[in-house]
Amino acid sequence: MTVYIQRLCHTKKERDELFVFEGFAGADERYRMPITVVNEFAWHNLFAKQLFIRPDGSTPSSNEKPFTILSAPHFKADPATDGTNSETFIIVSFEKRTILIGGTEYAGEMKKSIFSVMNYLLPEQDILSMHCSANVGQEGDVALFFGLSGTGKTTLSASASRKLIGDDEHGWSGTGVFNIEGGCYAKCVNLSEEKEPQIYKAISFGSVLENVVLDEETREADYDDTFFTENTRAAYPIEMIDNIVKPSIAGHPSAIVFLTADAFGVLPPISRLKKSRQCTIS
Template identity: 50%
Template sequence: MSEHGVQGPQVIRNACTAVLVHHALSEEQDTLLSSTGALCCRSGEKTGRSPKDKRTVLEEVSKNHVWWGKVNTELPEESYGIVRQRAIDFINLKKLVYITDAYAGWDPQHKSKVRVISTRAYHALFMKNLLIEPEQAELEDFKPDFVIYNAGAFPSDNNVEGVSSKTSVCINYKKMEMVILGTEYAGEMKKGVFTLMMYLMPLKNLLPLHSSCNVGPAGDVTLFFGLSGTGKTTLSADPLRRLIGDDEHVWTDKGVFNIEGGCYAKCKDLSREKEPEIYDAVTFGSVVENVVVNPASHVIDYSDCSITENTRCAYPLHHIPNVMIPAMVDRHPTNIILLTCDVFGVIPPVSKLNIEQAMYHFVSGYTSKVVGTEVGITEPTTTFSACFAEPFLAMHPMVYAKLLEKKLREHQTDIWLLNTGWINGYVGSAKGRRIPLKYTRAIVDAIHNGTLRNAKYQKMDVFDLMFPTEIEGVPAEVLNQKLGWGSDAYDQQVKELAVKFAENFKTYQDAANESILKGGPVNA
């Protein structure tokens, strides 16, 4: 490890699951095995991502590709050198250092070799689960394309130019490295790899997507786009379909491949009744973060979110019984479902989009940030997240939008807008409630079995969204939000939301073509 500056007394490389579990239990506080054998860990003070502390190094290789601004805040190269050395110095002070060598991307033509250097066995097991394990022979001459230095247990120095707090998450495309200081939340590593792929793939004219993916018995492929907590993992885990992946994919000229080797599911209120595939995946080898565990029985209480609302479980794909491995498919998507969590409670539970609407809503990325997924999010908050992936975009949203538009036109994919948020009223109102999962599943089933292609549709005012008037198992007052509200307040809410859409899209208006602009609200 000398090429990375790592000279710790004991370096453990690519340990098996049992060894990493043993080390975590013996070396880390508040760590235990659940009654089902999963490793239960604490991530410390930070229990969600820290997007305000993310920095991208300003250098000549990537500076003309990166979308500079609030998402990609620049860090001078000199500052990066200081931050990097601080991380290495801390790593070298630890008696145990863990190396995880693995791949990002199942497609042999487009995979990246990733090396993770960490000081916690929990972090090593997490990335072992979420990346793709190489064969033993591949490890003998493994030369990484991208290196993560995870020194998250040690604070950053906010006296360094460009560093604003004790937390620092830095990515350097010239050196192909990432450095983490001041946060032990494992999701930072996962999303760092995703951000890397969001940078690399468009350079090859490939489309990286914040999406889940599954495939039906007839080979039909569905992509679910959405922010964390909007339903990607839940809806793609379907007993009638094979899972490709739950969060990160790339759409190529041949089909779709998963970037990851595992899943990272939210655990709040997890039950076998609602989500059997995910519930049963929480076994030996899985990593469960920040949950409350009964000290006597070691049973996880998924309803207790006293540590954080953002309780999580990371498990390898093979923990899901109907997964497809290798996690890739040589067919193009039949359906794309844009997941929005509408806290205004006016977007229909499902709408059929034309290409112009699909592009407008993809670039807008209207949804809400779900409680706990980021530091400081304590209640559902309306947000516009470009491409349903704004925190992870390396390039301007229009780069991804143009790639998507080209593919939609080439492959005549059906596009749907699915509201997994509020119905009958806005969040916090007397009548407003989150749409029950059973209705959302019935809608997705109707998309997959083809009944929605031939359904009768009605147009929503202002947004011009076409929604079906009838779906088996879903009440009419759920499908038609205006009926569910039963008051004139609905119309006012629609107008208020339309104004928010128009205000948000001003950011992209100059870069958008005329057809995309036609997909937005009318007279907003």
């Protein structure tokens, strides 16, 4: 890790400026982790500002050493000498509380790196870290939506009749669930106002569009164009959604949904597990 940091700093001396964001991961202040993100690209730093929790005047200061992300897409590893599988690398050191990201411009690596850290730290505090979206009804009934990327977590949790807690990463403590992030990272392939009005309207000035094709004349986003990849994304603060829980904390869930996106038809479209099966799986 130290050698990489030294080489990275030497490379950065050749560039004029870096971009820094200081914020938090974890909406519940009891389990909140301070983070510092240092970027080579300005839009990467904007991404961090949109996705993580932004401090405000009411945010208490923390004496805890922040977990620092150093992201340098132009800094590439040498597999022959570094022992990496490719020029791209993501290295996490819990001892130094540092994450190094190089050789990739994919902004999602910053988000997933912090989630990986929280996956390690939260269970030590008896918190279950979860890759899921969450929302809450008018009666306080909380629902969790688990699933791999692209199965519909963000889409299904954005409901006009329920308040959004978060769209992707949560912790489940002895008092309930809380969002780890402060923004949304919505997949926007084939996005339309008719099908997903909340997400469509949330994308506005300051949002970060990743891998999205823009019309050369109008400069408008073409969400149906998958020229680069189907993994087109939009990053925006959770406050851009009208009906949210603020802070992003709620009680214990009463419903847990597993999204499979089963294209082979192995599972029925909707399946409800009996309590005996629920206990077996848990």
